[in-house]
Amino acid sequence: DTGVSQNPRHKITKRGQNVTFRCDPISEHNRLYWYRQTLGQGPEFLTYFQNEAQLEKSRLLSDRFSAERPKGSFSTLEIQRTEQGDSAMYLCASSRGLVGTGELFFGEGSRLTVL
Amino acid sequence: AQKVTQAQTEISVVEKEDVTLDCVYETRDTTYYLFWYKQPPSGELVFLIRRNSFDEQNEISGRYSWNFQKSTSSFNFTITASQVVDSAVYFCALSESGFRNAGGTSYGKLTFGQGTILTVHP
Numbered sequence: 001d002t003g004v005s006q007n008p009r010h011k012i013t014k015r016g017q018n019v020t021f022r023c024d025p026i027s028e029h030n031r032l033y034w035y036r037q038t039l040g041q042g043p044e045f046l047t048y049f050q051n052e053a054q055l056e057k058s059r060l061l062s063d064r065f066s067a068e069r070p071k072g073s074f075s076t077l078e079i080q081r082t083e084q085g086d087s088a089m090y091l092c093a094s095s096r097g098l099v100g101t102g103e104l105f106f107g108e109g110s111r112l113t114v115l
Numbered sequence: 116a117q118k119v120t121q122a123q124t125e126i127s128v129v130e131k132e133d134v135t136l137d138c139v140y141e142t143r144d145t146t147y148y149l150f151w152y153k154q155p156p157s158g159e160l161v162f163l164i165r166r167n168s169f170d171e172q173n174e175i176s177g178r179y180s181w182n183f184q185k186s187t188s189s190f191n192f193t194i195t196a197s198q199v200v201d202s203a204v205y206f207c208a209l210s211e212s213g214f215r216n217a218g219g220t221s222y223g224k225l226t227f228g229q230g231t232i233l234t235v236h237p
Contacts, residue, residue, distance in 0.1 A: 033224075042119075042206050042227030043160070056224065089158065104225070106152075106160040 002026070004107035006092050012113045013082055020078045021110040025094030032075050033104065034067055035091040036060065043091055049075060082114045117142045119209050121228035128197055129236050135193045136231045138207030144168075148210040149183065149190045150225065155203040166190065197235045204230045 005024040013019050025032050030051050035043035046065070047057045051072035061067075064082075069075040079086055089111050093104040118141040128134045140149065151163040164174065166183050174181050178198075182191045194201055208225040 035225075040229070042208070042230050043225070044227070045224050048224060091160070093160075103162045103165065104160075105162070108157060108159045 004092055004094055004105050006090075006107035006110045008110060009108065010111045010113075012115065014115050015084060016081055018078065018080045019082055019112060020076050021090050021092075021112075023075045023077070023092030023094075023107060025074070025092070026105055027073075029094035029096055029105070030072065031095045032069055033093045033095075034075070034077050035093065035106075037089040037091055037109070038087075046077075046090075079112070082112075084114045087112055087114045117144075117147075117209050117211065117226045119207050119226055119228035121205075121207055121231050123231045124229070125232040125234070127234045127236065130199060131196050132235075133193060133195050134197050134233065134235075135191055136205050136207075136233070138190045138192070138228060140188050140190065140207070140209045142209060142211075144211060150208040150210065151181070151190075151192050152206045152208060152227075153203045154206065154230070160206070163192075194233075197233075199235050199237055202233055202235045204232050206230045 004026060007022045011019055032049045034046040036046055037043040044060060045058050046061050047067050048055055049069040052069050064080045067075060067077045077090060089109040091106055091109045093106045095104050120139045123137055126134055147168045149166045153161045153163055164181055171183050171185055173183060178195045180193045190207060207228045210225050
């Protein structure tokens with residue numbers, strides 16, 4: 001069990017550029033979640049996958065955001081035409097499906113700074 | 116809409132003191148789940164406990180204990196004999212029970228409170 005891995009850990013970009021974050025969940029976990037956390041706030045739900053299917057998206061996820069999980073393993077979160085308001089920590093989490101213990105395993109996050 | 120409120124923004128204690136972190140929640144669901152997570156300086160959220168709405172039995176685990184009171188919509192967390200390593204941000208969270216997939220109940224869509232920064236001084 002190597003834990004949830006996120007890359008890159010830090011990204012600094014200029015406004016208007018595109019960025020992509022990758023999340024590798026715990027291998028036997030079929031559920032994957034993306035959350036966003038701004039300074040001094042709790043994480044906010046963005047989207048959720050069960051295997052490769054994206055089952056729910058938050059209204060926070062504007063058209064500039066897209067998430068994929070093509071083979072039901074790793075996931076990517078892309079932000080197009082970044083804005084300064086996108087600066088945040090992007091957290092990925094995974095969990096086992098069906099059994100539903102309720103425990104999400106979080107990665108250490110990818111911090112985005114938009115200049 | 117669901118809401119979680121952690122009124123204490125920051126708490127500072129001296130080692131060995133007991134400390135209670137407050138959490139109040141709002142939901143229209145009759146079945147829901149409550150969680151506490153810890154976020155140390157490294158940034159990774161660590162699961163501490165899950166409680167469902169029909170189990171009001173309080174729990175003690177080592178130096179940690181939880182007090183769930185449905186009548187007041189509160190789910191408070193107490194650390195007994197605090198230690199410096201307990202310093203972290205603590206989040207209370209609430210989960211919807213509204214969607215089920217492939218026979219499983221999803222607890223993954225969590226609504227978090229704003230967090231309480233706990234500093235334990237030596």
